[in-house]
Amino acid sequence: MDASIRLGKIFGIPLGINYSWLVVFVLVIFLMSSNFQDMFPRWSTESRWAVAVLTTVLFFLSVLLHELSHSLVALAWGIPVKGITLFIFGGVSQLGHDARRPLTEFLVTVVGPLTSLALALLLWLAWELVGGYNSYLNAVLFTLFAINLSLGVFNMLPGFPLDGGRVLRACIWGATGNYWLATRLALHAGQAIGATMAGGGILWAVTGNFQAVWLALVGGFLLYVATVNYRQEAVRQSLRSHQVQEALSGIWHPLPGHLPALSHEALMALFVTGYTGLLVDGPPYGVVTGRQLTYVNQLSLQTATLAELMTPLSDFPSIEAEAPVFDALEQMEESGSQVIALVKDGRPIGLLNRVEVLELIRNSRRRR
Numbered sequence: 233m234d235a236s237i238r239l240g241k242i243f244g245i246p247l248g249i250n251y252s253w254l255v256v257f258v259l260v261i262f263l264m265s266s267n268f269q270d271m272f273p274r275w276s277t278e279s280r281w282a283v284a285v286l287t288t289v290l291f292f293l294s295v296l297l298h299e300l301s302h303s304l305v306a307l308a309w310g311i312p313v314k315g316i317t318l319f320i321f322g323g324v325s326q327l328g329h330d331a332r333r334p335l336t337e338f339l340v341t342v343v344g345p346l347t348s349l350a351l352a353l354l355l356w357l358a359w360e361l362v363g364g365y366n367s368y369l370n371a372v373l374f375t376l377f378a379i380n381l382s383l384g385v386f387n388m389l390p391g392f393p394l395d396g397g398r399v400l401r402a403c404i405w406g407a408t409g410n411y412w413l414a415t416r417l418a419l420h421a422g423q424a425i426g427a428t429m430a431g432g433g434i435l436w437a438v439t440g441n442f443q444a445v446w447l448a449l450v451g452g453f454l455l456y457v458a459t460v461n462y463r464q465e466a467v468r469q470s471l472r473s474h475q476v477q478e479a480l481s482g483i484w485h486p487l488p489g490h491l492p493a494l495s496h497e498a499l500m501a502l503f504v505t506g507y508t509g510l511l512v513d514g515p516p517y518g519v520v521t522g523r524q525l526t527y528v529n530q531l532s533l534q535t536a537t538l539a540e541l542m543t544p545l546s547d548f549p550s551i552e553a554e555a556p557v558f559d560a561l562e563q564m565e566e567s568g569s570q571v572i573a574l575v576k577d578g579r580p581i582g583l584l585n586r587v588e589v590l591e592l593i594r595n596s597r598r599r600r
Protein backbone atom coordinates (compact mmCIF):
# COMPACT_ATOMS: atom_id res chain seq x y z
CA MET A 233 0.00 0.00 0.00
CA ASP A 234 1.99 2.95 -1.29
CA ALA A 235 -0.26 5.99 -1.17
CA SER A 236 0.12 6.45 2.55
CA ILE A 237 0.76 9.23 5.02
CA ARG A 238 3.56 8.29 7.40
CA LEU A 239 2.73 8.78 11.05
CA GLY A 240 6.05 7.90 12.66
CA LYS A 241 6.91 4.75 14.55
CA ILE A 242 5.59 2.86 17.54
CA PHE A 243 7.79 0.17 19.14
CA GLY A 244 10.00 0.65 16.06
CA ILE A 245 7.10 -0.27 13.72
CA PRO A 246 6.35 2.35 11.02
CA LEU A 247 2.72 3.49 11.01
CA GLY A 248 0.99 4.65 7.86
CA ILE A 249 -2.46 5.82 6.87
CA ASN A 250 -3.61 5.12 3.36
CA TYR A 251 -5.45 8.03 1.74
CA SER A 252 -8.53 5.80 1.41
CA TRP A 253 -8.80 5.79 5.21
CA LEU A 254 -9.43 9.56 5.22
CA VAL A 255 -12.67 8.93 3.31
CA VAL A 256 -13.83 6.51 6.00
CA PHE A 257 -12.70 8.85 8.73
CA VAL A 258 -14.95 11.64 7.47
CA LEU A 259 -17.79 9.21 6.73
CA VAL A 260 -17.65 7.73 10.24
CA ILE A 261 -17.70 11.17 11.85
CA PHE A 262 -20.88 12.00 9.91
CA LEU A 263 -22.47 8.63 10.76
CA MET A 264 -21.67 9.00 14.46
CA SER A 265 -22.94 12.54 14.52
CA SER A 266 -26.25 11.54 12.97
CA ASN A 267 -26.56 8.57 15.35
CA PHE A 268 -25.93 10.81 18.34
CA GLN A 269 -28.57 13.21 17.04
CA ASP A 270 -31.16 10.42 17.19
CA MET A 271 -30.00 9.10 20.56
CA PHE A 272 -29.35 12.40 22.34
CA PRO A 273 -31.56 15.04 20.73
CA ARG A 274 -30.89 17.52 23.56
CA TRP A 275 -27.14 17.81 22.80
CA SER A 276 -25.98 21.07 21.24
CA THR A 277 -24.67 20.85 17.67
CA GLU A 278 -21.12 21.69 18.80
CA SER A 279 -20.98 18.99 21.46
CA ARG A 280 -22.54 16.44 19.08
CA TRP A 281 -19.77 16.99 16.51
CA ALA A 282 -17.07 17.12 19.19
CA VAL A 283 -18.15 13.77 20.64
CA ALA A 284 -18.41 12.31 17.11
CA VAL A 285 -14.83 13.35 16.28
CA LEU A 286 -13.50 12.10 19.63
CA THR A 287 -15.25 8.74 19.24
CA THR A 288 -13.95 8.38 15.68
CA VAL A 289 -10.37 9.06 16.79
CA LEU A 290 -10.76 6.43 19.53
CA PHE A 291 -12.25 4.03 16.95
CA PHE A 292 -9.10 4.58 14.90
CA LEU A 293 -6.99 3.83 18.00
CA SER A 294 -8.96 0.60 18.57
CA VAL A 295 -8.10 -0.65 15.07
CA LEU A 296 -4.49 0.39 15.66
CA LEU A 297 -4.29 -1.55 18.94
CA HIS A 298 -5.70 -4.63 17.17
CA GLU A 299 -2.99 -4.41 14.48
CA LEU A 300 -0.29 -3.57 16.99
CA SER A 301 -1.05 -6.75 18.92
CA HIS A 302 -0.51 -8.83 15.71
CA SER A 303 2.76 -7.02 15.02
CA LEU A 304 4.16 -7.30 18.54
CA VAL A 305 3.46 -11.04 18.76
CA ALA A 306 5.00 -11.48 15.29
CA LEU A 307 8.16 -9.65 16.43
CA ALA A 308 8.28 -11.77 19.58
CA TRP A 309 8.29 -14.89 17.36
CA GLY A 310 11.07 -13.58 15.16
CA ILE A 311 8.96 -12.46 12.20
CA PRO A 312 10.06 -9.02 10.96
CA VAL A 313 7.32 -6.39 10.72
CA LYS A 314 7.55 -3.87 7.86
CA GLY A 315 4.78 -1.67 9.14
CA ILE A 316 1.13 -1.15 9.99
CA THR A 317 -1.14 0.60 7.50
CA LEU A 318 -4.70 1.69 8.05
CA PHE A 319 -6.85 1.75 4.94
CA ILE A 320 -10.48 1.97 3.89
CA PHE A 321 -11.56 -1.45 5.25
CA GLY A 322 -9.50 -1.43 8.45
CA GLY A 323 -5.88 -2.12 9.22
CA VAL A 324 -3.16 -4.41 7.95
CA SER A 325 0.13 -5.51 9.53
CA GLN A 326 2.76 -6.10 6.85
CA LEU A 327 4.90 -8.99 8.03
CA GLY A 328 8.30 -9.76 6.49
CA HIS A 329 7.19 -13.33 5.76
CA ASP A 330 4.40 -15.72 6.65
CA ALA A 331 4.66 -17.77 9.82
CA ARG A 332 6.61 -20.97 9.16
CA ARG A 333 4.88 -23.07 11.81
CA PRO A 334 1.15 -23.49 12.52
CA LEU A 335 1.53 -22.56 16.17
CA THR A 336 3.23 -19.26 15.30
CA GLU A 337 0.54 -18.41 12.76
CA PHE A 338 -2.15 -19.26 15.30
CA LEU A 339 -0.65 -17.03 18.02
CA VAL A 340 0.17 -14.08 15.74
CA THR A 341 -3.38 -14.15 14.39
CA VAL A 342 -5.59 -14.96 17.36
CA VAL A 343 -4.14 -12.16 19.47
CA GLY A 344 -5.82 -9.52 17.26
CA PRO A 345 -9.46 -10.47 17.84
CA LEU A 346 -8.64 -11.27 21.48
CA THR A 347 -7.28 -7.74 21.93
CA SER A 348 -10.47 -6.28 20.44
CA LEU A 349 -12.66 -8.49 22.67
CA ALA A 350 -10.61 -7.59 25.77
CA LEU A 351 -10.99 -3.89 24.92
CA ALA A 352 -14.73 -4.44 24.46
CA LEU A 353 -14.94 -6.04 27.90
CA LEU A 354 -13.02 -3.18 29.54
CA LEU A 355 -15.16 -0.58 27.79
CA TRP A 356 -18.34 -2.36 28.83
CA LEU A 357 -17.16 -2.44 32.46
CA ALA A 358 -16.30 1.27 32.28
CA TRP A 359 -19.71 1.98 30.74
CA GLU A 360 -21.44 0.04 33.56
CA LEU A 361 -19.42 1.93 36.17
CA VAL A 362 -19.42 5.53 34.94
CA GLY A 363 -21.74 5.56 31.92
CA GLY A 364 -24.60 6.73 34.06
CA TYR A 365 -22.85 9.94 35.18
CA ASN A 366 -23.38 11.87 31.97
CA SER A 367 -24.66 11.29 28.48
CA TYR A 368 -21.29 12.05 26.80
CA LEU A 369 -19.45 9.29 28.69
CA ASN A 370 -22.42 7.05 28.07
CA ALA A 371 -22.28 7.65 24.29
CA VAL A 372 -18.49 7.36 23.87
CA LEU A 373 -18.04 4.27 26.04
CA PHE A 374 -21.00 2.38 24.66
CA THR A 375 -20.18 3.15 21.01
CA LEU A 376 -16.56 2.05 21.46
CA PHE A 377 -17.67 -1.08 23.29
CA ALA A 378 -19.93 -1.98 20.35
CA ILE A 379 -17.19 -1.20 17.80
CA ASN A 380 -14.54 -3.34 19.52
CA LEU A 381 -17.00 -6.16 20.04
CA SER A 382 -17.83 -6.17 16.32
CA LEU A 383 -14.14 -5.89 15.40
CA GLY A 384 -13.40 -8.98 17.49
CA VAL A 385 -16.38 -11.00 16.27
CA PHE A 386 -16.21 -10.00 12.59
CA ASN A 387 -12.49 -10.74 12.36
CA MET A 388 -13.05 -14.23 13.75
CA LEU A 389 -15.25 -15.23 10.78
CA PRO A 390 -13.44 -18.34 9.55
CA GLY A 391 -12.37 -17.26 6.06
CA PHE A 392 -9.13 -15.88 4.66
CA PRO A 393 -8.03 -12.99 4.68
CA LEU A 394 -9.86 -12.44 7.97
CA ASP A 395 -8.05 -13.42 11.18
CA GLY A 396 -10.53 -16.27 11.64
CA GLY A 397 -9.45 -17.65 8.26
CA ARG A 398 -5.82 -17.64 9.30
CA VAL A 399 -6.73 -19.30 12.60
CA LEU A 400 -8.64 -21.94 10.63
CA ARG A 401 -5.62 -22.48 8.37
CA ALA A 402 -3.27 -22.78 11.35
CA CYS A 403 -5.58 -25.38 12.96
CA ILE A 404 -5.96 -27.55 9.81
CA TRP A 405 -2.26 -27.13 9.04
CA GLY A 406 -1.33 -28.16 12.58
CA ALA A 407 -3.73 -31.13 12.57
CA THR A 408 -2.90 -32.51 9.11
CA GLY A 409 0.61 -31.15 8.50
CA ASN A 410 -0.66 -30.19 5.03
CA TYR A 411 -0.10 -26.46 4.45
CA TRP A 412 -1.55 -26.41 0.94
CA LEU A 413 -4.76 -28.21 1.95
CA ALA A 414 -5.21 -25.86 4.93
CA THR A 415 -4.57 -22.78 2.78
CA ARG A 416 -6.98 -23.93 0.08
CA LEU A 417 -9.79 -24.56 2.55
CA ALA A 418 -9.28 -21.22 4.33
CA LEU A 419 -9.24 -19.37 1.00
CA HIS A 420 -12.40 -21.09 -0.26
CA ALA A 421 -14.12 -20.29 3.04
CA GLY A 422 -13.04 -16.66 2.57
CA GLN A 423 -14.48 -16.60 -0.94
CA ALA A 424 -17.76 -18.03 0.36
CA ILE A 425 -17.99 -15.48 3.19
CA GLY A 426 -17.10 -12.61 0.84
CA ALA A 427 -19.66 -13.71 -1.76
CA THR A 428 -22.38 -14.14 0.88
CA MET A 429 -21.71 -10.70 2.36
CA ALA A 430 -21.60 -9.07 -1.07
CA GLY A 431 -24.81 -10.78 -2.23
CA GLY A 432 -26.64 -10.21 1.06
CA GLY A 433 -25.48 -6.59 1.19
CA ILE A 434 -26.75 -5.89 -2.33
CA LEU A 435 -30.14 -7.50 -1.60
CA TRP A 436 -30.47 -5.63 1.66
CA ALA A 437 -29.50 -2.33 0.04
CA VAL A 438 -31.99 -2.85 -2.79
CA THR A 439 -34.76 -3.45 -0.26
CA GLY A 440 -34.14 -0.08 1.33
CA ASN A 441 -31.28 -0.28 3.84
CA PHE A 442 -28.73 2.01 2.24
CA GLN A 443 -26.03 1.36 4.85
CA ALA A 444 -25.89 -2.27 3.61
CA VAL A 445 -23.93 -0.97 0.60
CA TRP A 446 -20.98 -0.97 2.96
CA LEU A 447 -21.53 -4.64 3.77
CA ALA A 448 -21.58 -5.40 0.05
CA LEU A 449 -18.33 -3.45 -0.50
CA VAL A 450 -16.52 -5.22 2.34
CA GLY A 451 -17.81 -8.59 1.04
CA GLY A 452 -16.61 -7.78 -2.47
CA PHE A 453 -13.21 -6.80 -1.10
CA LEU A 454 -12.89 -10.07 0.86
CA LEU A 455 -13.90 -12.09 -2.20
CA TYR A 456 -11.32 -10.25 -4.32
CA VAL A 457 -8.46 -10.67 -1.83
CA ALA A 458 -9.25 -14.36 -1.26
CA THR A 459 -9.31 -15.00 -5.02
CA VAL A 460 -6.05 -13.15 -5.74
CA ASN A 461 -4.39 -14.98 -2.83
CA TYR A 462 -5.67 -18.28 -4.16
CA ARG A 463 -3.88 -17.72 -7.46
CA GLN A 464 -0.65 -16.68 -5.74
CA GLU A 465 -0.73 -19.67 -3.42
CA ALA A 466 -1.33 -22.03 -6.36
CA VAL A 467 1.79 -20.69 -8.10
CA ARG A 468 3.83 -20.99 -4.90
CA GLN A 469 2.57 -24.52 -4.45
CA SER A 470 3.64 -25.56 -7.93
CA LEU A 471 7.02 -23.97 -7.21
CA ARG A 472 7.31 -26.15 -4.13
CA SER A 473 6.21 -29.36 -5.79
CA HIS A 474 8.51 -29.18 -8.86
CA GLN A 475 12.20 -29.95 -8.80
CA VAL A 476 14.44 -27.32 -10.29
CA GLN A 477 16.02 -29.80 -12.76
CA GLU A 478 12.62 -30.21 -14.48
CA ALA A 479 13.10 -26.71 -15.89
CA LEU A 480 16.44 -27.65 -17.46
CA SER A 481 16.46 -27.70 -21.26
CA GLY A 482 19.23 -28.11 -23.81
CA ILE A 483 22.20 -30.44 -23.67
CA TRP A 484 24.86 -29.62 -21.16
CA HIS A 485 28.37 -31.01 -21.67
CA PRO A 486 31.08 -29.33 -19.62
CA LEU A 487 33.82 -28.09 -21.99
CA PRO A 488 37.56 -28.34 -21.27
CA GLY A 489 38.99 -25.15 -19.78
CA HIS A 490 41.81 -24.81 -22.33
CA LEU A 491 39.37 -24.16 -25.21
CA PRO A 492 39.44 -20.57 -26.52
CA ALA A 493 36.28 -18.75 -25.45
CA LEU A 494 35.35 -17.92 -29.03
CA SER A 495 36.19 -21.34 -30.46
CA HIS A 496 33.71 -23.11 -32.70
CA GLU A 497 32.94 -25.75 -30.01
CA ALA A 498 32.24 -23.13 -27.37
CA LEU A 499 29.95 -21.12 -29.63
CA MET A 500 28.08 -24.25 -30.78
CA ALA A 501 27.57 -25.34 -27.16
CA LEU A 502 26.31 -21.87 -26.31
CA PHE A 503 23.89 -22.01 -29.24
CA VAL A 504 22.55 -25.47 -28.26
CA THR A 505 21.86 -24.32 -24.71
CA GLY A 506 19.97 -21.24 -25.77
CA TYR A 507 22.75 -18.70 -25.00
CA THR A 508 22.35 -19.07 -21.24
CA GLY A 509 26.01 -20.00 -20.74
CA LEU A 510 28.63 -22.74 -20.66
CA LEU A 511 29.90 -25.21 -18.10
CA VAL A 512 33.64 -25.57 -17.77
CA ASP A 513 35.01 -28.98 -16.83
CA GLY A 514 37.15 -29.31 -13.72
CA PRO A 515 37.98 -29.49 -11.00
CA PRO A 516 37.72 -26.65 -10.40
CA TYR A 517 34.43 -26.44 -12.25
CA GLY A 518 33.26 -23.11 -13.54
CA VAL A 519 30.57 -21.19 -15.37
CA VAL A 520 30.79 -18.76 -18.28
CA THR A 521 27.52 -16.97 -18.93
CA GLY A 522 26.31 -16.05 -22.39
CA ARG A 523 26.46 -12.42 -21.34
CA GLN A 524 30.16 -12.74 -20.41
CA LEU A 525 30.93 -14.16 -23.86
CA THR A 526 29.23 -11.26 -25.62
CA TYR A 527 31.30 -8.95 -23.49
CA VAL A 528 34.49 -10.76 -24.54
CA ASN A 529 33.57 -10.25 -28.16
CA GLN A 530 33.24 -6.53 -27.66
CA LEU A 531 36.45 -6.16 -25.72
CA SER A 532 38.31 -8.18 -28.38
CA LEU A 533 39.68 -10.63 -25.84
CA GLN A 534 39.33 -13.28 -28.52
CA THR A 535 42.37 -15.20 -27.28
CA ALA A 536 41.05 -15.80 -23.73
CA THR A 537 40.36 -19.42 -22.77
CA LEU A 538 37.25 -20.61 -20.98
CA ALA A 539 39.28 -21.30 -17.84
CA GLU A 540 40.51 -17.69 -17.80
CA LEU A 541 37.02 -16.32 -18.23
CA MET A 542 35.02 -18.63 -15.99
CA THR A 543 33.56 -17.86 -12.59
CA PRO A 544 34.46 -20.76 -10.29
CA LEU A 545 31.35 -22.78 -9.41
CA SER A 546 31.93 -21.98 -5.74
CA ASP A 547 31.46 -18.25 -6.47
CA PHE A 548 28.43 -18.69 -8.74
CA PRO A 549 24.83 -18.96 -7.45
CA SER A 550 24.11 -22.67 -7.47
CA ILE A 551 21.53 -25.11 -6.16
CA GLU A 552 21.06 -28.89 -5.85
CA ALA A 553 19.21 -30.27 -8.90
CA GLU A 554 16.51 -31.92 -6.72
CA ALA A 555 15.69 -28.74 -4.78
CA PRO A 556 12.22 -27.17 -5.24
CA VAL A 557 11.92 -24.51 -7.96
CA PHE A 558 10.73 -22.15 -5.23
CA ASP A 559 14.20 -22.21 -3.61
CA ALA A 560 15.91 -21.49 -6.94
CA LEU A 561 13.76 -18.42 -7.54
CA GLU A 562 14.34 -17.23 -3.99
CA GLN A 563 18.11 -17.63 -4.42
CA MET A 564 18.13 -15.75 -7.74
CA GLU A 565 16.14 -13.00 -6.05
CA GLU A 566 18.63 -12.76 -3.19
CA SER A 567 21.79 -12.85 -5.34
CA GLY A 568 20.30 -10.60 -8.03
CA SER A 569 21.46 -13.14 -10.63
CA GLN A 570 19.50 -14.02 -13.76
CA VAL A 571 21.25 -17.40 -14.01
CA ILE A 572 21.73 -20.23 -11.53
CA ALA A 573 23.87 -23.38 -11.79
CA LEU A 574 22.35 -26.80 -11.03
CA VAL A 575 24.63 -29.12 -9.14
CA LYS A 576 24.62 -32.89 -8.69
CA ASP A 577 27.32 -34.66 -6.63
CA GLY A 578 29.40 -31.48 -6.64
CA ARG A 579 29.42 -31.22 -10.45
CA PRO A 580 27.48 -28.67 -12.49
CA ILE A 581 24.84 -30.33 -14.68
CA GLY A 582 23.32 -27.27 -16.28
CA LEU A 583 22.46 -23.61 -16.09
CA LEU A 584 19.01 -22.20 -15.69
CA ASN A 585 17.76 -18.70 -16.35
CA ARG A 586 14.76 -17.02 -14.83
CA VAL A 587 12.70 -17.26 -18.02
CA GLU A 588 13.01 -21.07 -18.04
CA VAL A 589 11.86 -21.25 -14.43
CA LEU A 590 8.84 -19.09 -15.16
CA GLU A 591 8.11 -21.21 -18.25
CA LEU A 592 8.03 -24.33 -16.06
CA ILE A 593 5.49 -22.68 -13.77
CA ARG A 594 3.31 -21.63 -16.71
CA ASN A 595 3.36 -25.14 -18.21
CA SER A 596 2.60 -26.86 -14.93
CA ARG A 597 -0.45 -24.61 -14.47
CA ARG A 598 -1.69 -25.44 -17.96
CA ARG A 599 -1.34 -29.15 -17.28
CA ARG A 600 -3.49 -29.04 -14.16
Ligand SMILES: [Zn+2]
Pocket residue numbers: 298299302344345387395
Ligand atom coordinates in the same frame (compact mmCIF):
# COMPACT_ATOMS: atom_id res chain seq x y z
ZN1 LIG B 1 -6.50 -8.85 12.81
